[in-house]
Amino acid sequence: MSKRGSGHHAPDLVRRPGRIVPVVVVATILLLAGIAAVLIGATRLATGTLPSWASFLSGQYRSATWDSVWGWVGFGIACLVALLCLIPIFTRGDRSGLHLEPGQGPRHGDREVVIDNSDLAGWVERWLDAEDGVQSVHVRREGRRLVARVSGTVSDPQVLHSRLDEQANQRVKALGPADPMTVKVKVS
Amino acid sequence: MRGTSAAANRTRLAFIALLALLAAAVFLIVRFGWAKSWGWWQPDPSSPVVTFTRDWRGDRASWILLGVGVLLIIWGLWWLLRQIPHSVGTSTYGLSHDGDGGSSSVTTDALSKAVVADLEQIHGVTSAGVKFLGARTSPELLVEIEIDDRAEPRAVLDAVETDVLPDLERCLGHELTHAGIKVYTTAASRPSVDQMEIAPAQPVGSESPAQGGSTEGLPDHPMPRPTFLGGRDDAARPRTSAGAPLS
Numbered sequence: 001m002s003k004r005g006s007g008h009h010a011p012d013l014v015r016r017p018g019r020i021v022p023v024v025v026v027a028t029i030l031l032l033a034g035i036a037a038v039l040i041g042a043t044r045l046a047t048g049t050l051p052s053w054a055s056f057l058s059g060q061y062r063s064a065t066w067d068s069v070w071g072w073v074g075f076g077i078a079c080l081v082a083l084l085c086l087i088p089i090f091t092r093g094d095r096s097g098l099h100l101e102p103g104q105g106p107r108h109g110d111r112e113v114v115i116d117n118s119d120l121a122g123w124v125e126r127w128l129d130a131e132d133g134v135q136s137v138h139v140r141r142e143g144r145r146l147v148a149r150v151s152g153t154v155s156d157p158q159v160l161h162s163r164l165d166e167q168a169n170q171r172v173k174a175l176g177p178a179d180p181m182t183v184k185v186k187v188s
Numbered sequence: 189m190r191g192t193s194a195a196a197n198r199t200r201l202a203f204i205a206l207l208a209l210l211a212a213a214v215f216l217i218v219r220f221g222w223a224k225s226w227g228w229w230q231p232d233p234s235s236p237v238v239t240f241t242r243d244w245r246g247d248r249a250s251w252i253l254l255g256v257g258v259l260l261i262i263w264g265l266w267w268l269l270r271q272i273p274h275s276v277g278t279s280t281y282g283l284s285h286d287g288d289g290g291s292s293s294v295t296t297d298a299l300s301k302a303v304v305a306d307l308e309q310i311h312g313v314t315s316a317g318v319k320f321l322g323a324r325t326s327p328e329l330l331v332e333i334e335i336d337d338r339a340e341p342r343a344v345l346d347a348v349e350t351d352v353l354p355d356l357e358r359c360l361g362h363e364l365t366h367a368g369i370k371v372y373t374t375a376a377s378r379p380s381v382d383q384m385e386i387a388p389a390q391p392v393g394s395e396s397p398a399q400g401g402s403t404e405g406l407p408d409h410p411m412p413r414p415t416f417l418g419g420r421d422d423a424a425r426p427r428t429s430a431g432a433p434l435s
Contacts, residue, residue, distance in 0.1 A: 009321045010328045010329045013368050019197040020271050026204055027267035034260025041253030065232040071309055074237065075219075078212040085205035089198050100371065103342070106347030108363035113345060115371040167374040175341050 011123030013114040022085065041048055094141065099178040115175070117141040124148065124183065133160045146172065146183045157187040192213040193270070200267060244269070298322040303356055307331070310347045312339025314374055334372040341371065 036054070043051040050057060059105075064070035098120055102111035106113060125139040128148055136151045152160045168183040189241055217223050223230035300318045307316035315334045322328035348369065358361050 010330055010366050010368050013330075013370050016194045018194045019201060023197045023200055023267060024271055026201070027260045027271075029264075031268065032259050032262030034262075035262060036263055037253045037257030041255075041257055044250040044253070045247060064237050065235060066231065066237055071215060071219060071237060075212055075215045078208045078215070082205045082208035085201040085208065089201050089205070097370075100341075100345070102369070103345030103347070103349030105346060106335045106354055107349060108357065110366040112366070112368040113371065114369070115373070119371065122362055123337065131259045145268065161216065176345070185359075187395045 013097065013112055014099060015096040017088075017091075019088045022088045027084070027104045067097075094143065098141075098181060100177075101176040101178050113178075120172075120175075121146060124168060124171060128164060128168060128185075131164060131167075134164070144177070146180060146181065148183060148185045150185055152187050161185055162186040196270065197235055225321045226317045266418065299356070302333075302359075303329075303352060306355065307333055307348065310352075311343050312336060322365055324360070325362055327360055327362055328366040329353075329364055329368070331367065332372065333369065334374050336374055345369070345371075 006105070040050060040054050040057075040160060049055075054083075094117070097116040099115045100113040100115060102113050111186070121139040124146060125137050125148070128134055128137045128150060130138070133154045134150055135151050137148055137155050139146055139148045140145075146168075148164070150164060154160050163182075164187070165183065165185040168185055172181055172183050218230050219233055221233065293345065300320065303318045307313055307318070310333075312335050313333050314336050317329040317332040320327060331348070333344065333348070335341060353367060355362060355390045400428070
């Protein structure tokens with residue numbers, strides 16, 4: 001199986017979704033909160049009062065009790081933050097590529113053979129586009145399958161569908177994927 | 189190859205989620221007095237969530253705000269900077285071979301070029317790239333190969349495994365600890381000019397020359413046969429007004 005082993009420096013060639021956007025949002029909020037705290041603290045040290053844009057905070061902390069509305073607002077914000085952080089963690093997301101079986105040969109050590117989703121889709125798409133009766137085609141990976149949306153020029157789409165479906169699956173099988181990958185052809 | 193760490197990002201988000209859930213749990217426990225019912229100490233629900241003693245309301249609170257602010261800035265900047273994709277570090281190590289007459293050393297940069305040349309010799313491979321990682325005694329390799337649509341992918345991968353990588357391992361003197369191969373695909377390329385078979389120019393009216401460079405069948409005179417000098421058909425001769433051909 002061409003999956004990553006352990007104890008090597010090379011990075012994985014297949015990436016899971018990076019969750020970059022939520023982390024950037026959290027990091028930006030932390031940064032802005034930090035800048036605000038530094039400005040408030042520095043102004044208070046220098047002048048003894050809060051800056052004008054933060055004057056509404058003066059004495060507010062005394063009214064924000066555990067049984068007040070503000071307590072519930074804080075509780076709601078905490079729950080929302082937790083939810084927005086947990087959703088990206090548990091959302092599976094598609095991997096960036098497909099593992100292939102390594103070539104036959106005197107293999108020593110670990111092997112990882114990968115084709116990116118975009119290259120895989122393009123390879124299948126160009127082949128389907130060259131077939132008789134195909135006007136246009138768009139291929140995209142969706143989970144464990146490739147979905148090919150074909151626009152045909154034949155009067156009976158079913159004939160085109162059965163031919164393309166069988167041949168497309170054979171073509172992907174010829175790549176030697178490590179995990180099963182099926183092609184679903186939709187003819188319109 | 190560049191990338192960010194998805195696993196580290198999931199850990200960061202999990203940490204923030206845990207802090208938020210903890211804060212929410214503490215609020216519920218205090219708000220409904222559950223801790224008190226269990227015999228634990230808890231703040232009075234009617235007291236402020238954040239409170240300072242009189243001593244702490246002066247400059248101390250300002251210094252605390254400054255300190256917390258600086259920590260938050262560092263924390264936020266660190267996480268932001270970690271999102272910048274980093275390139276995979278490559279290793280350059282030398283291989284020395286001592287012979288009777290002296291020694292030679294080859295760096296992995298030079299080996300990369302040789303491996304790329306080998307890869308591009310494989311039928312169906314249009315371009316290749318190679319990076320070495322690891323160390324001399326435990327070398328690792330990252331390979332990128334671009335194949336055209338007409339290529340047989342399994343045949344290409346078999347050729348890499350039977351020809352290119354064993355040659356490299358012999359050269360390194362060590363087996364590869366890990367080899368990552370990334371396959372790119374490209375549309376079938378048009379044949380270049382020097383790959384096309386250009387038929388030799390044929391003189392007008394002569395038969396086709398034989399293939400394969402033989403001179404058999406080539407006309408004795410390469411120039412076209414003259415059609416306007418010497419004899420001419422009577423019908424083509426200029427004539428007088430009476431119709432008699434001119435000499």
